[in-house]
């Protein structure tokens with residue numbers, strides 16, 4: 001609210017029809033007992049110099065949107081008042097003609113329309129806003145257009161929105177984002193330069209800027225930033241990074257790959273993307289938090305998820321790991337499983353499922369941006385540092401291993417699992433496959449076996465999509481001799 005009338009003790013003038021009835025009886029150090037009518041105490045704060053009483057303005061028992069009143073009582077007894085009330089005509093009828101459900105619908109339609117408009121080419125990622133339960137509340141707007149409204153709180157990809165819907169006519173009077181989430185700008189590889197340029201000849205050259213790699217950079221919107229000027233937001237927090245965390249007053253994070261901050265932008269963008277995708281699939285409780293990352297802080301050629309601190313660390317050996325989105329998504333796969341199944345990975349086969357799922361998660365997130373290029377190849381860019389043959393892949397999701405090939409090493413055996421998941425996707429399509437695989441994860445034991453987790457997956461397919469889908473999933477696991 002932009003109007004703040006800071007005045008001394010005598011406050012009464014200029015409020016039209018509002019009945020005020022001020023009568024202070026403040027004594028030094030004591031809480032003031034006299035306040036204008038229609039005020040509801042909502043908070044009391046204590047500072048070094050005094051006490052601060054915050055009131056919500058009300059009219060006929062309803063809150064007046066944005067109408068506030070504060071009383072600051074100094075230690076010496078001096079009282080200062082900040083009066084932010086709006087005038088409300090005494091005869092305003094506060095009964096509602098529109099039902100709260102209809103108001104919620106109107107509010108959400110308006111929020112969705114704007115989120116779609118602002119999302120640009122990525123319209124499909126706009127989530128239907130859900131009104132928080134019991135969120136439609138009657139309120140009053142004061143001022144020249146005084147009226148009674150439903151106050152509806154919704155969530156969408158824009159963040160949290162407050163809409164005011166006229167309770168007589170049902171029209172949306174105002175709709176604004178009240179959370180601090182904002183969009184920033186950045187530049188990334190998507191998913192990595194080998195795939196986007198379809199060029200297996202690219203090499204790291206010790207993190208040097210190169211024309212071919214500059215051309216592989218893509219300008220993107222960084223959504224859901226918290227506005228702190230750092231890469232911290234609803235789904236990702238760059239907690240620590242080599243050379244310090246990136247900062248930008250205007251939330252612009254454009255770097256070339258030789259700058260270590262480039263990897264921080266990679267992490268932010270690609271994790272936000274994948275969590276938005278998870279939410280679009282309908283899941284609101286799959287690592288739905290600001291995942292901590294430590295970027296470029298490990299000298300070896302490895303990245304890892306640490307369940308004891310819930311932190312993902314990306315290494316900088318060879319190609320900086322976070323220059324390849326598939327490394328980032330693989331590690332996020334571990335964070336997903338640890339979030340959904342506490343302590344997941346207690347057995348060798350559970351560990352292999354973790355690695356196989358991580359590889360699958362990397363690949364499925366690459367599908368929409370890879371134009372079909374070498375899809376089952378995992379970490380095409382990072383792997384240029386340690387593979388000589390083309391295509392460069394750390395592992396693949398279309399291998400031919402079955403349980404006959406189990407060797408007890410989780411990454412090796414993970415290829416058995418990832419192939420089954422990949423086959424499910426080939427048969428059922430990406431969204432269906434990802435949805436049933438995520439759903440099944442909720443039923444895994446921490447020390448599950450291949451067979452038991454496969455049964456959970458078949459069951460999820462049956463319940464979500466029916467018998468035929470369940471058979472497809474069964475066949476995929478049978479081909480790996482898991483079932």
Ligand SMILES: [Ca+2]
Pocket residue numbers: 207257258259260262263320323
């Ligand atoms: Ca780099």
Ligand SMILES: [Ca+2]
Pocket residue numbers: 287289291310335339
């Ligand atoms: Ca987590």
Ligand SMILES: [Ca+2]
Pocket residue numbers: 301302315316317318319320321382385
């Ligand atoms: Ca690397």
Ligand SMILES: [Ca+2]
Pocket residue numbers: 195326363366374375376377378379380
């Ligand atoms: Ca790939």
Ligand SMILES: [Zn+2]
Pocket residue numbers: 330331334354355358
């Ligand atoms: Zn892993």
